[in-house]
Amino acid sequence: MNQFELVAEKREDVGKGASRRLRHAGKLPGIVYGTDKETMMLTFAHNEVMHQLENEAFYSKILTLKIGKDSEKVVLKDLQRHPYKVQLMHIDLLRINENEALTMRVPLHFINEDKALGVKEHGGVVSHLLTELDIVCLPKDLPEYIEVDMAEVDLDETVHLSHLVLPEGVQLHSLLHGGDDTLSVASIHAPKGKTEEEELAEAAEAAEAAEGGEVAAEGEEEKDGES
Numbered sequence: 001m002n003q004f005e006l007v008a009e010k011r012e013d014v015g016k017g018a019s020r021r022l023r024h025a026g027k028l029p030g031i032v033y034g035t036d037k038e039t040m041m042l043t044f045a046h047n048e049v050m051h052q053l054e055n056e057a058f059y060s061k062i063l064t065l066k067i068g069k070d071s072e073k074v075v076l077k078d079l080q081r082h083p084y085k086v087q088l089m090h091i092d093l094l095r096i097n098e099n100e101a102l103t104m105r106v107p108l109h110f111i112n113e114d115k116a117l118g119v120k121e122h123g124g125v126v127s128h129l130l131t132e133l134d135i136v137c138l139p140k141d142l143p144e145y146i147e148v149d150m151a152e153v154d155l156d157e158t159v160h161l162s163h164l165v166l167p168e169g170v171q172l173h174s175l176l177h178g179g180d181d182t183l184s185v186a187s188i189h190a191p192k193g194k195t196e197e198e199e200l201a202e203a204a205e206a207a208e209a210a211e212g213g214e215v216a217a218e219g220e221e222e223k224d225g226e227s
Helices: 016-024 046-053 056-060 196-226
Strands: 004-010 027-033 040-045 063-067 070-081 088-095 102-111 125-128 132-137 146-149 157-160 184-189
Touching (some): 004 046, 016 027, 016 088, 027 046, 040 046, 046 056, 046 088, 056 070, 056 102, 102 125
Antiparallel strands (some): 004 040, 027 040, 070 088, 102 132, 125 184, 157 184
């Protein structure tokens, strides 16, 4: 099981100017809040956080936040990225209470796609209509991901929210708030035919080839006439 640790320093200097200076120095400004404790402004080593983010589980896992000699359990609640640079701008962490339910977004992992009835027997194609879901659970029940088993899905069939097998203690946030359990998660459909652009490109290639053949034939005729 992956364990993640974030090391931070408390910061007093706040504001846009201060955050800009931190980023120039290779630091990442952040914040931690929740569980009736004071909201604390923090600073992280930018590249260390970037390295942690390479692991998908980091986004939906209980993290250990270390500030000096103190440590506490948190989850990632928000991450702001630069619009075009490979750079983080700000990180938000939420303290957890082991006895209070969390709302977290977790990824979907699709399994047995190559063995699905609609794929193996009918040559269908799988479409992922959702890639993540918001769930509600106690911290101890927080899963890294939710599996979507495609094995029994046939051609022209759809997996809905109601079909998902959730881990014990986990509920879907949308369904707790009046959402529709028939919302589509994935489907298998027949391969689409060639697009209009592909057909036009093939027609153009065929015409070009035919034109090349005609030019070659004319050249042969001229040679025959000269001889």
